Amino acid sequence: MMGMVGKCRLTLLWFIALLLIQITVSASSSLTEQLAVDGKVLELDESNFDSAISAFDYVLVDFYAPWCGHCKRLSPQLDAAAPVLAALKQPIVIAKVNAEKFSHLAEKYEVNGYPTIKLFMHGVPIDYNGPKKADLLVRYLKKFVAPDVSVLDSDSAIRNFVEEAGTYFPIYIGFGLNESVISNLATKYRKKAWFSVAKDFSEEVMVLYDFDKVPALVSLQPNYNEQNIFYGPFEEEFLDPFIKQNLFPLALLINYDTLKSLEDDERKIVLTFVEDEAEEKSKKLIRVLKSAASANRDLVFGYVGIKQWDEFADTFEANKKATLPKMVIWNRNEEYFTVIGSESIDEEDQASQVSKFIEGYREGRTLQKHISKSSLLSFINSFIGIRTVYLLVFVVAVLMLIQNINKEEVGTRDEADHATGSVSSEAGSIKSGDKED
Template sequence: MAMALRRLLLPLLLLVLLGLRPQSCVASGGGGGEPAEFEIPRDGSVLELDESNFEAAVRAAEFLFVDFYAPWCGHCKRLAPQLDEAAAVLAGLSTPVLVAKVNADKYKKLGSKYGVDGFPTLMFFDHGVPSEYTGSRKADVLVENLKKLVAPDVSVLESDSSINGFVQAAGINFPLFIGFGMDESLIVEYGAKYKKKAWFSTAKDFSEDVMVVYDFDKVPALVSVNPKYNEQSVFYGPFEGTFLEDFIRQSLLPATVPINRETVKLLKDDGRKVVLTILEDESDESSLQLIKVLRSAANANHDLVFGYVGVKQWEEFTETFDVKVSQLPKIVVWDTKEEYEVVEGSESFIEGDYGSQVSRFLEGYREGRTTKKKVGRGSPTLLGLNAVYILVLLVAVLVVLMYFSAQGEEDHQPRRAHED
């Protein structure tokens, strides 16, 4: 009798023990139960995710940055050490960002769900809401960009020390806007709208020393600081209508913009036409004098952006404007797309009185004494002349590869890779 009872109780005991077994910390629950809780690592390493734990990680992390990669992708291999470096810093922030990666060539369902059509594709998840990240992939700049994304739309500063802390934490890669004596409601809309492009704050309590440092003498005042270009300006209003946003939008760029691959994108987003000065070498003494004059002109002509570029610094870009070195400096008005205008009688400048020459150029432009021309050999926002030749060569190589693939020489053609 006792033996029969033990035989009956033993299976029941085993079932009870199995029911009490702890669940995995990295996998989703199955069978209709609650999903298991994801354990966020604290060591600052890049976490490898897959289809079994990806959604749990998205739910668990307030902020998640994901690299959808492929093992064969060269760009992905070059990105990996940058992510390793950035992950350690991002994990130590007061608002940490978890960095992870997914082999989207293997886990194709995940890649398809999030619109991955090339490698690497970088996604930022803000409380589970995804958006594609297209900014710099260099570790230090990546950290600054993500710090910006996780920061409040508008920070409220209560003292001189909090103002200094805000400025130091913001770094130099983004413009800053500090509203002294301003109600937060005046700029909260723009803090959200321009979140990816600038830092926003309001200062409620500050000393006269701060007023001296930021060069304002009354409130309310919105101070714009562009630490990367060592520029600062003050806006006293009016705060109604479009005046406030116009000031913010115009302050996102320096008074005179050095043209490079990064700033060309900013110019396109800005929407204003560009008074573009093409120099032989933007670092020589004569060019620096002209740039100083352009900065003064920019302060009086806010409907235009003033930019400059040297042939020595970016020859491919300058070639698209039919540049001849003997005619430099050359100044045009560029629409940031496919056209530019030349002012009659002011096609080029001679060394000397740059102030009067810039004034005559602007006067001629305002009066419509211009000739429109097409940007040569493709838009400079996309490809220069040499790059076009390279593209043609790559297309030819691709055609040859496709031919041999059709002949059975190759049995796999990977998807395209996103370029740096």
């Protein structure tokens, strides 16, 4: 009898477990159908955010504020991109969150400004720093659902791959390479570059990409019209530095987005400050910087126009009062280095001056400086978002107010003590007088 009861209980437990699984699957399926209907932008809040992120492998979330002009201009672009991305073989869902109304979500995902866009890949968020226009946004996001390594078997396949990749990521094509040679590194850098291997190609392709033997790994920077070729050895210890160094153009425009993209790069940055990055004389210097960068791949060469980002430039004492162009070495914390005798670059023979700067840095003829405190607030404002700055200012104001109140209370007590002492003294005098009388 006891055996029968045990079997009944076990059967009941199995039935309950199967029922719970079925309910969970049904609920998940229902939620997916509810959230993925006709590829529209989903409106998420604190009640359904986690469920949506769990239901889909890829979700692009726009954290917006109703009053934000940039957010209003972005909204129709997301509406246009949503059905195209939802129709992909590996769909990407677009969603939005009113970050002002649902501040808990904004704080959880460190939203400091509007709009803030994050791509959730299997539940893990990364910052989205790509284009905002619908067609370019679609092309950019396709990178995240593409294979780690694409296999190309013809000239037309190579041409189509490069065209579809667009200009926002570097492209690596392994000609005559086996897919397994770069698969590990392709997985490692899949969020930062396109990877492919070409199995079959013509001599015209070899001329087009300027390599004369195989195997060869060609790196392309389509937006900067730059390419580089690696002939081996094809062990990972040699491949990894080549791929890492070619993730960025030779001379990189420094702004908020590019600084964030450099977070994982351990190289020091050679910062060159010019008055206006769009001027012809600045472009001439940038070409010189590219030549220097190709010979010094252990450094990142970047440039900043003070007209374009004066708050950042001012933290390095590069402003209209300084002699420009100016070069410094920055280790991406509160210190930077100037090279003694190479504080500025004039317009004559800039190549020699840049070489002298790099030589002086390598020989240790440097002067260590700290980021200017006078412009630190402006830099924080531009780098971490105005909302955080307002919060810091509010906290400081409250602390100052509390300090003033404490001072006033201490002063009031002192006055009260002084008054009490005076009354006591007068009372004592009267009593003494009475005794004398």
